[in-house]
Amino acid sequence: MDQIINLLANEEVIDVDEESFLLFAQDIPSNNLGMINPRAPAVEISINGNEYTIHQSPSLLSSHRAGGTTGAVLWKITPLFAEWITNLSNPLWTNAILSHTSTVAELGTGISALVALVLASSVRHYIATDQEYVRKLFRTNLDANASVSVSSSDNKSRAKGKSKGFKSSKSKSSSTARPLDNISFTTLDWETDQAASLKECMDPDEAHGQYEEDKGEEDKGFDLLLSCDCVYNEALVAPFVRTCAEICRLRPAYVAGSDESRPRRSPTVCIIAQQQRSPDVFEAWLRETMREFRVWRLSDDVLGEGLKSGSGYLVHLLLVRDK
Template sequence: MTVQSLVRALGTPVQDASEETFELFAQDLPSQNLGFIDPRAPTLELAIAGRDLTIHQSPSILSSNRAGGTTGAVVWKIAPLFAAWLASTTTTTTTTTTTSPSGTTKTTASTTKRATTKSTRSNTPNNKNNVTSNSYNSDVTNPLFTHSLLTPSSHILELGAGISALPALLLAPHVTRYVLTDQPYVARLVELNLAENLPSSSSSSVSAAGGKNVAKGKGGVKSAKSVGAGVMGGGLRERVVFSPLDWETDAVTPSLTHSPGVSSFDVVVACDCVYNDALVAPFVDTCAAACRLRTVENSAAADSSVDGGDGGEGKRIQEPCVCLVAQQLRDPDVFEAWLERFGTVFDVWRVPREMVGRELGGEAGFVVHLGVLKGEVNLDEEDGEGEGV
């Protein structure tokens, strides 16, 4: 299984940004408001894929006038859905959200073998508990596992991760390295959420990434503090790293992998990062720069093989990097601007409902697109090998 087999299974790529936008927004989309789970609760109790998680967030930062944005300070509705799907190696994902007057919100996303559907709401003046419950089910497996693009040796980069670290918490058992990136203001809560929810083989919860410089901004090179950048193979905690990365000022470099001998990523993910016209260009440019690390690494491997380097054996050519972008459908103009620019550097596919599940399908108000840098896959290949998903 390969990237080629995956995109073949995905079908025809998106041909026109305006048509894709019209098709998605012409649906009868549910009201999601802004899309927060609970912007007032300092703590969320989440159960995802059989794991109970405690996630700390910051309503005060969200409501502040901090320059540079505050949206990463709380958890958005799409986050547990995307995390459960991304880490799904089995068949059914169920998500439940419960809010109580005490300020505690509990969201459950679990995986079972049997799909059922249940949706209930109880939020009346006579309801002392003021409980709102919603259950979501989808009998799908992440096709990146099916097509062997997520493996125990995979390196994942998340852009605009925010404070929750949910995809990292769920994927850590399945990959070698998960790198979370966002602006520095989320680092403290990322550290807290990782420390509380992932076992560590060491007593220290934070370490510097070997003193490496991972981002070069307008003001020069800065050394990034990293969460969980310990020795690999100890505990799940050591597999997850946080590095500050500003799309407008920082450069993506191979040292961002925080893994000796590894200079690129297998998968780049972003969840609910597209909500502002001004961020479209820097976001897409960062996605492209991150994926090009693999292109550069493969080019060097090919040159080494031709030149007889590495004892004449050369380095292995790896699969192209895949970029996954999940988002809530809010503003058609912003969405179309993103897709138009994204499509100039990536071949793009909408992940269909049968692969992404009902709760992340377009009719649910969410959508997932997959991009591969242009020229990395053969769009004309009609060979039938690897059709299964």
């Protein structure tokens, strides 16, 4: 997969201790816990010139709910990641790893629905997953931001990039709302649920929109698996990594030289974005991850200003290993 190799940029991560030392020996800005404003019932966020109102639940965050409450508010890394993932110069788009035919899954989406809101209009289907307590506010935020239009400048860029797989979008002058009917939410508990059934939440009618490359053997996998700031609790590292691996293995690995008469799908690319907090938790995550995946940390040239080295945030790309 030449396009994936071009995307990786940095050398492959081989040694856990070396990677951790390189990352945590540098000065890291204080982002506190990483929440934008945990006491506000709503926060205003601007992504690519578009304004979003994200409703939160401070009371739920401060509750003692079993299973955690971290998804009840918006975290600082999410808007930065949302801006990066939708940037037209992002190698995920320029190398056709993401396109209007892509299916995307997100782990630990939280209440904000922000990544789904900015990305779903440019892909075929977006499946957001989290625990059940997130569902109501997730839907509230989808509904509250359904009328947010793609900016005129973004439309021009997307029109130019249409040959690379972008959907055309309505301009800001149009009163037509952005389509959100290709966003699904489903519960997925990393410790108890099976990832194999994720695509069952998609609308069966979507089958009529299959593209030529999707004909033939059923594809139960995803083009892209995303996770934004879900690595913070060492007790959840193993089930989180296992869930990532199970989802990526829903799609067979790419085999060079396979029969050209059969459709060939690229392996699922997994992108993990996280805030730098505890080196111990990071090392536990990386050690567990490298058992299941090949790992690359994306370079500053790929990530840009908001997520580059020294920002206090990290973005790694994973490709699942053959069993």
